[in-house]
Amino acid sequence: MILVFVEHEAGVPLATSLESLTLGRRLSKVMGLPLHASVAGDGARGVAGALGAYGASAVHAVEDPRIADYAPTAWARALAQVAEAGDARVALAAATDRGSEVMAHVAAIAGLPLAASCVAVAAGDPFVVTRQRFGGSLLEDARIDAGLKLLTVAPYAVPPEEVEPAVEPEIRTVAPDLMEGDLRVRLTGREAADDGRVSLSDARVVVGGGRGVGSADGFRSLEELAGLLGGAVGVSRAVTSLGWRPHAEQVGQTGARIAPDLYIACGISGAIQHMVGCKGAKRILAINTDAEAPIMAKADYAVVGDLRGVLAAVIEEIRRLGSS
């Protein structure tokens, strides 16, 4: 079988898991193997129906009250046992925080290599994956020789595709054989975020600020514009390193990946590590004093000039239109 680890929230599978399932289904076709999904956590079996629409013929629901909440090692143990019992040839998960973590544990438990952040797979002999390096600024083709190939799938690399007609997956209950050490790490609590602001990853508009903003104070106009457009503020690493803004707002390789309708990049040079975080934006508008800044070539629209004057004028124009 091809085995896909599916994450869900309150019984609804995550979009990234549906991407993995779609890649899994392609592999199942090429390799002539059935497509199975494995789901853990509270409400696992409730997810099954939704996975039939993506071609899963069986869903392994891990049901063990000790690990109803997230427990990375134990969830991985269960996944490894499902893979072994079903003689899986490929096991994959989305390259999310949890997907990457669970697969790393599976790899360590099974003593097998793991190809992280894959964007494509050629399931022939050899079995070759294309995977991201440097957060996606570089790609690597690599071959995996293990009997069970382990991989994670980079978000947005494979658009989810439903099957027609949907299949009715068979639900199999999994009672994992856990070792004592597997239970050492379990989610013991949750804390809500402390502000009610628009979250970066959901924002339709992100107003980004870089070193060119000049100071922590300089962000007032960016906040104002974000407020007018119902968006959020994002920043470059130069800004968080200077302590002007919190790291939660950082966009890029070691920050958030955003995909807004519009990203307005103010005083940001466009380093590759920043751009991998915002390449999902539908449109990019750059405001920069330097017409030769790398961001200018990676944007859809650009204004050459001091961001302070440009933002003030844009804000005034929006207000003028709003009041007329």
Add this chain to the structure above:
Amino acid sequence: MEVVVCVKRVPATAGKITLTEDEVDTKFLSFAVSPHEECAVEEAVRLVEAHGGSSTVLTLGPAEAADQLRDALAMGIGEAVLLETDGTEWDAVATARAISDAVSARREQGRGLDLLLFGNESADTGDFQVGVRVAHALDLPCVTGVKALQIADGRAVAKRQVGSGWEVFEVDLPAVLTIKEGINLPRYPSVPGRLRAKKKEIERIVPERRPAGPERLRLHLPPEQERGVQILGTGPEAAPKVVEILREIGVMAQ
């Protein structure tokens, strides 16, 4: 509190990556460690400042990786270990094995270990796994993606950020933690710190390379996303044009 922190020397470029026949062309590049690892180093220094004990930085890499060890020493790490390679790339399995062997050897020599810190992922290969593999090899609990940490009474309370807030994990020490940028703001090394770091002895070990895959076939650059930029104007005069575009895209509140 005995803390070991693992860092990896990687090429750092803000501009376009260029490739030679089969490698990233590093002729004109500087080297660094990932921001996550810089924060792990800072966290190690702070933990020892707060709880006493000692800290060690460890890397597997070429002789030149001593530079990255010295950067960590300059920030306040006490000792450095270099697992020296000939510069060929090591996969995650082989790297984790060499690191676990080195840490086990230290423990056998009677060195304590309370925390073993990693970055959440390395900046170049981004394998998201060396820390987890080492945790398994040493039979230690592991929390990944840690962005807030408290240590008290032999336990670690480690938090990680999710869309809607924070997830909390509590584990007994010794433990492996993989750190994410944002947990702290790393200090700039002081000049005396740099001078001290220069003089420090670095312990060298030459591990045996045992590749386990995946096997790299080739590197290539992703297709360039040419967006074909349209210049809207210069300075404040461009504002009406900008607002027109905002309307066109449909992001203006009506």
